Amino acid sequence: MLGKTANGLFWMYRYLERAENTARLIETGQRIALTRLDAGDSEWRPVLQSAGSLDQFGLRHDELHKDAAIDWLLRDRTNPSSVLSSIEAARQNARLVRTALTHEVWEATNSAYMQARDILARKVGERDLPSVLGTLRQRTSLVRGMTHGTMLRNEIYNFARMGTFLERADNTARILDVKYYVLLPSAKAVGTSLDNVQWETILRSVSARGGFRMEYGAAAGPREIASFLILDRRMPRSLAFCVRKIREQLAHLAPGHRKPGKAQGKVAHLEHAYLTYDIDAVFDYGLHEFVQKMLDLLSDLSAQIEADFRFYE
Amino acid sequence: MNFDEMWGGDDRIRRPYQKFHDWFDTEEPARLRAKQREAEELFRLTGITFNVYGRAEAEERLIPFDIVPRIISDREWNRLTKGIEQRVRAINAFLHDVYHRQEIIKAGRIPKDMISRNAAFEPKMIGVTPPGGVYTHIVGVDLVRTGPDDFYVLEDNVRTPSGVSYMLENRETMLQMFPELFARNKVKGVQGYPTDLRRSLADCAPSGAAGSPVVAVLTPGIYNSAYYEHAFLADQMGVELVEGHDLRVMGGRVAMRTTQGYKPIDVLYRRVDDEFLDPLNFNPDSQLGVPGIMDVYRAGGITIANAPGTGIADDKAIYSYMPEIVEFYTGERPILQNVQTWRCSDPDSLAYVLDNLADLVVKEVHGSGGYGMLIGPTATKRDLAAFRRKLQARPGHYIAQPTLSLSTVPIFSKQGLTPRHVDLRPFVLVSPNRITVTPGGLTRVALQKGSLVVNSSQGGGTKDTWVLED
The missing domain is CATH 3.30.1490.270 (Dna Ligase; domain 1)
Incomplete structure (x- = not known):
């Protein structure tokens, strides 16, 4: 496979995942704004932080208003991580690697793009927001479904999956980075109602409320949430899950390549040294420091994959 | 009064169109209109778009598709095929001659200046014989018709003709929308084109190529107006679609950068113009080409399809000499007329x-x-x-x-069937062993009443083109 094609696949799926994650963050932000009367517009700051675009937003807006924040995250083309920008970038990469995709995947991607362009052509009113977000997530899910249902399990698939899980791990880590203080052990055994809302926000922003309740019941607190998001190997958005997936994809690629790449070594180290202990070890290390470390290692891993597989000259 | 391919000159349905016309008469216009919209939706979804130069806002546009097929009888097609083969053979002989002994100039059939001072003449090709002696691997001859038996060649298009993806997708669309039409009419298939193309290109590989030759398609990139077609052809042939920056010259070969290192290519179907092919040999500012590829080519290390320098044969001034060229190299009278x-x-x-x-x-x-x-x-x-x-x-x-009083074929419009001017671009593959003309081609149609301009960049549309079995 061409290095350029591997690169295109990797980024196509990173952007698809990003579109979905940003849509989910908007949903979460909106949900809090609706359920907390005292919140005002302040809840949108951490949402923008989690989306990694608070600074850029600040360059264009003097104040943080809800409408402006939603518009920025949803459809602002100057925000490279907005849902619209991400879907456009995914589709642009899909065009670049058109020959590597099945007809079904390409059509699903192209129709996701066409629909996003249509429904995001104008500002989306509050009333339409839930259905617009729903449609967008359905559209990107269709691409994922077609990917699973029609693509050969070969190196094309491996690069697509690595893009997905690197972006997802990065997203989960950024949410933890912004909200880590909510999860720190507190002297009180039971959290305040404010804490409860914050915890719920975290779980919502990684679509994990249902799974968490199923696993831990209603009474569990921050320690379990942290463990769920970082170490749980069954939770499809946890760091441990994503990193394991990346390791597996790299292992699939290995036989075709003459020597094990450096990325394989790096992912093994990342998993072994940081994701095989229990949550107490993470708290001992310092939750914030741990999350920062994860973000660094993930970005380093991404760069190593690019180098190992000759994404660029 | 121009010749209409469905109604003839005397308002009697011509034979190839009879079955279509019978079918059309029984169809509800509303259903057909819905089908027309459905076709456009299919095209949009598949992404068959083209980019129009100089129009920022419409970066990807759809070429309008008309559901009325253009139908050609077996007899008409056979004659066209013979004429096309003759012309393509002559062009290849002409190119070889122009870059070697220049007998045609010595014989006084073409003035020397017409070649040596022609901007399309490529001095770097002098004395170079491409692998298998083939210059024009892929040709798209533009034909127009003025009467039942009068076909003229308008242009030979021997550089990098485009449009073949429309031939294939138009047929695909018609098959999906009107399967019943194909049950009533025996239409020759065009779907073998990608396989034929790959085989034809592989047959032109340099003699040193071991095993199954590695073929790749070279595109200028996703912003090129025909990018969709480049990706489509690479996909259909099952070969890599590469850009200049994926390639480099190594050890006398041209190789592409894969995830497992550099892999040599035997045949490059390039959709990049000569000028941009090699910044070391041609335009030094080109970002689209491969530095040094011409040197590999001249040493016989790679096949470039079509060969550099073929433009001299479809230059519009040289065009006027085509009857002489055909006679000079084939010893036959030209079957197809020149305008x-x-x-x-x-x-x-x-x-x-x-x-x-x-x-x-x-x-x-x-x-x-x-x-x-x-x-x-x-x-x-x-x-x-x-x-x-x-x-x-x-x-x-x-x-x-x-x-010329171009022939018309009806389109399906609000007023029903209304005649519009058309041209025809059949696609020809040339290898050392054979010349293949796919039965069909691209019919372009001027959608404005009376207009003679069929180019998609100027608002033309396309039709499926049927060649009937006898």
């Missing part, structure tokens, strides 16, 4: 063209795509005056032809 052409570089011709400007079509010698041409009969006084000045300033840049 009478005035070379404005010749003072007498220029005088004639200036006197009759309002009746003629004037084209730039090196132009294409319908850009920069004048259609006398439909031009305004201002256009005519402007062109007159251009002609006087640089006569050598222009040729003129009579305005």
